[in-house]
Amino acid sequence: MLDKKTFVNLLLINHYAGSPHHGMEFRPFHLAESWIARGHNVRIVASSYSHVRQRQPVLTERTLLERVGTVEYLWLRNRPYQGNGFGRLINMLQFTSMLAARSKELAAWKPDVVIASSTYPYDIWPAARIARLAKAKLVHEVHDLWPLTPVQLGGHDRWHPMIYSMQLAEDYACKHADKVISILPGTEKYLRGRGLQPGKFAHVPNGFSPELEKQPLPVEANRQLEEFASRYKTLCAYVGGHGVANALDHLIAAASDPAVADIGFVLVGNGPLKPALIATAAKLKCRNVLFLDPIPKACVSTLLQRTDMAFIGLSPSPLYLYGTSPNKLFDYMLAGLPIVHSIDTPEYDLVKTANCGISVPAADSHAIAVAVSQIAAMPKEARMLIGQRGQAYVRANHTYPVLADQFIESLTSI
Secondary structure, eight states: OTTTTTOOOOOOOOEEBBBBBBSSSSSSHHHHHHHHHTOOEOHHHHHHOTTSSOOOOOSSEEEEEEEEEEEEEEEEEEOOTTSSSSHHHHHHHHHHHHHHTTTTHTTTTTEEEEESSSSSGHHHHHHHHHHHHHHHHHEEEEEEEETTHHHHHHOOOEEEHHHHHHHHHHHHHHHHHHEEEEETOOOHHHHTTTTTTTEEEEEEOOOBBOOOOOOOOOOOHHHHHHHHHTSSSSOOOOOOOOOOOGGGHHHHHHSSSHHHHHTEEEEEEOOOTTTHHHHHHTTOOOOOOEEEEOHHHHHHHHHHTSEEEEEOOOOOOGGGGGGOOOOOHHEEEEEEEEEEEEEEOOGGOOOHTTTEEEETTTTOOHHHHHHHHHHSSSHHHHHHHHHHHHHHHHHHBBBBBHHHHHHHHHHHTT
């Protein structure tokens, strides 16, 4: 059993790990930064290529040991890919194969805890080997439920070899990990059905770094936003991915409602559906919609502070009954904005819990338009009060130093 007062070596395996320098994913960096501040030693093992990063590390050898701030990364060289098809699968398998090939080398670092945290579950097998060699504890961190996510959202056959192999990996993790830590709040019952034993589950959600540097908007984004804002008294922001799951087609449809014609909608980010969304907005003659390119994480709060409310949505799916933990929601709450929340996750609706906005059914464009118009019609003081409730909630419950402590606390029982 680990003593929470003892400093430990934590090996965090996350294929897609990023940093403030590289871009998403930020969670591994901020957890590691907080653990290091408390005296623990941390090494992150990540792939040299990730589709969610804005900047990739440059490797001239098979591996690169690099420090970003206080956090040490071991990058494993991996082939790039486009889209979400066969190339991405090859990228996953190559990364996990490289982990397996370097098991002895990674075990020689003498980790006390090995954390498999790559979204997809294949990394549990090499992580388990490293843990055995190092006589370390094994932790499986659940970001999304794979393979349930590609089955329910992507329409993949449950018996497809890729999906079946992922199911084997998830089942192995549930049966053999010393602890399973989930970002999603409602997954314990599902994981128990896959073999997880009582007492081995913990929930540690996503969050934000209270020390994240704030930067001004890029020049072109600032110019476009200033020009757009001059035409609309009220702005509704969305910052994030433009993919199938994000339900932005319903936000565009809501923006075409005459009831919100005097409200500007600012969509920031990129993704496979962005060209189609731009075309839809043009077809519906939505002059009140502005599309901006992705901006650095440090600029997000700057942009949000120049808007009046924010939107978050996900396409309807039974998957969200297990809860969600989207980073953009915490960005919105931290900015003190009222939120229009269009996700069917009744038991785990943070907007309702924090009383910081209006929740409407998923994929209901009319309900989204009504909620946006209701918030726009409020006095500025009322909007500020709603936003302050969200801000207070997220500061109390979702800073990464708090979450890092929760993570370590959960390990004291293994």
